[in-house]
Amino acid sequence: MLHRQLQSAQGFYNLGMTDDAWDELQSVAAEHRTVSEYLQLSLAVLMKRELWNEAVPIAEKLCLKMSDMPDPFLNLAFCLHESGETEKAKNCLMQGPPSLTQVPTYYYNLACYEARLGNLDTARSTLDIACKMNPEYRTCALADADLVALR
Numbered sequence: 001m002l003h004r005q006l007q008s009a010q011g012f013y014n015l016g017m018t019d020d021a022w023d024e025l026q027s028v029a030a031e032h033r034t035v036s037e038y039l040q041l042s043l044a045v046l047m048k049r050e051l052w053n054e055a056v057p058i059a060e061k062l063c064l065k066m067s068d069m070p071d072p073f074l075n076l077a078f079c080l081h082e083s084g085e086t087e088k089a090k091n092c093l094m095q096g097p098p099s100l101t102q103v104p105t106y107y108y109n110l111a112c113y114e115a116r117l118g119n120l121d122t123a124r125s126t127l128d129i130a131c132k133m134n135p136e137y138r139t140c141a142l143a144d145a146d147l148v149a150l151r
Contacts, residue, residue: 022046090114
């Protein structure tokens with residue numbers, strides 16, 4: 001039953017039908033709501049719907065369950081930042097697993113948070129690392145509101 005519900009919710013999500021995906025996820029029995037796949041899809045739906053405050057506790061659970069993986073920490077930090085908790089977002093990334101330092105998004109997001117916090121030299125050097133790892137971030141940075149102070 002759980003597999004079918006998650007598959008259905010994933011299908012709705014893939015089609016951009018996030019309300020339907022959320023409704024399907026809400027039909028999952030309480031005892032299955034701690035399964036990593038359920039949490040990951042719930043987080044994706046909430047983030048797509050830009051429900052940052054609601055997404056934070058789910059992202060926190062994923063950080064505990066998947067403490068050696070970078071994605072939960074990137075997602076939690078992003079949700080915190082979008083909720084206006086940029087300092088907490090930065091700290092989340094700094095306390096994440098060592099594997100984060102292998103992901104260009106870590107440096108890009110950290111640059112955004114540093115820029116928002118007014119640490120422009122750190123933001124600039126961190127953005128340089130992100131762009132060396134993934135040159136496409138140069139284009140992204142030109143349009144990113146978080147990085148306006150660096151322009």
